Amino acid sequence: MVEINDTGRTDDRIVGDIRTRLAHDSARKHVSGEALYIDDLAEPAGLLHLHPVLSTRPRARVVSLDISAAIACEGVVTVLTADDVPGTNDFGHEGLDDDWILASERVAYVGQVICVIAAETLDAARMAAKTVRIDFADETPILTVDQAVEAASFLQDLPAVTKGDCAGELAAAPHRISGTIESGAQDHFYLEGHIAMALPKEDDDVHIYSSTQDPTAVQHLVARIMDIPANAVTVEVRRMGGAFGGKETQATQFAAIVAIAARKTGRPAKFRLDRDDDMRITGKRHEFASTYEVGFDDNGRIRAFNAKMGVRCGNAEDQSPYILARALNHLDNCYYLEHVDFSGLLCKTNTVSACAFRGFGTPQAFVVTERVIDRIAFQLGLDPLEVRKVNF
The missing domain is CATH 3.30.365.10 (Aldehyde oxidase/xanthine dehydrogenase, molybdopterin binding domain)
Known part of the structure; x- marks a missing residue:
């Protein structure tokens, strides 16, 4: 907003721009204890x-x-x-x-x-x-991802995220690693x-x-x-x-x-x-039990990435399909992966229903991918940062 001041000169200060100090509408009440919550x-x-x-x-x-x-x-x-x-x-x-x-x-x-x-x-x-x-x-409870898989206790099927020829590239890769990684629940x-x-x-x-x-x-x-x-x-x-x-x-x-x-x-x-x-x-962050198999070359470049994520959803569906969908779509993190096969299982268990939590499935995905990067670096004797760069 352009204003004309008393001297006739133009004041080109932008009202509300990033330089303007704007207080949160309840900030003073929060820090003084005056803000009223329901109780x-x-x-x-x-x-x-x-x-x-x-x-x-x-x-x-x-x-x-x-x-x-x-x-x-x-x-x-x-x-x-x-x-x-x-x-x-x-x-x-x-x-x-x-x-x-x-x-x-x-x-x-x-x-x-x-x-x-x-x-x-x-x-x-x-x-x-x-x-x-x-x-x-x-009755016999189903408490873990493994128990749910054994009992075929699932909420619904979710489409896999695929790209390229993961199986072919995995077979042809000069180096391969595989493993399992679990990420636990978390209370808000x-x-x-x-x-x-x-x-x-x-x-x-x-x-x-x-x-x-x-x-x-x-x-x-x-x-x-x-x-x-x-x-x-x-x-x-x-x-x-x-x-x-x-x-x-x-x-x-x-x-x-x-x-x-x-x-x-x-x-x-x-x-x-x-x-x-x-x-x-009340619900917690979703627990994930993920398995992976990855093929890569001498420079640490990922040739193929196969992963399967088992999610402990709890007793009800809540937002579990959306959580898993985001996790599968974020497994590539910031890396360019040409050949992938990412799938997941929505496991129904006799535990409190897992629900939305900040990150919404993304942290559980990133921990898998970053662990893979570190394992590739360790196996090849390379700096993990260089492996990250070559896959960017």
Whole structure:
């Protein structure tokens, strides 16, 4: 923007350019502690506090669920079970009926929510949760990629990423290496854990404060779960205390539970997870177990690269196909590879569903490729940097 100043001279300063100091709109509030997160909001009159009862089995039938003692506890208003879900008992964003809000007939991982205590105080809810009795009929769980492969437990098939003649070039390469590399899970560990608060409105409308990265998805999915129109659900997100992908799909479950509690009781409800429960219930970074076979020449130039990535997806699909797709398409990293065959397996396991995490499959791919580069350099006695340059 060009301005004319009082002297008649042109001021060619660009307003908002990279030289302009612009403060973050909440920076002062964040550093001073004035910024309000959901748990800082004034509690509305009659607020109920929620606490979950979790599965202690990775795979089992629920033979019986006895909540009578919990209901009789002092301060307990109600106990939410799957029978209280008005609509679809599924918070999965793909709508596959594989991510239950409240498990009923079966449990699919340790930490799955079975019922939720709603009480006048959080302490009362916690105490009552200890009185719930659940009888399980255990089944053999599938916990690892290898166990899933052996049992043919997969979510869906995903097309391979291929280019050139990988098999032919691999056979003709003067040098070859092969190996396996595993990358483990990782918790998001956002400073603000999962939390949601619902205020019941007239005509079954509900106003939800949610710590989510995807308020529109929360709105539409809660509407489906509550069996009401989407415009009957208002989702408010002022700020989040960190997310890193962990609040893309996972926040919907807790928003739905407070909405169910508010509908059933006619009172506001807040569900703030304790840190240990947060880590048990919610998804992690996807674990990968990858095998590779690579052919290369005397200069370290990769002639052929074959890789297969086994992904521990957990009990539900969530965003696993997209994670694996990105990993397969990023296995070449910054290198020019002429002959490749990259494939993967989406392994369904009796573990918490893995979910989005910063990098979205790319870090798991890069660690394989960079390990291959280092192994080539070691085998040929070359500087790893030179091997990287020759493949760029």
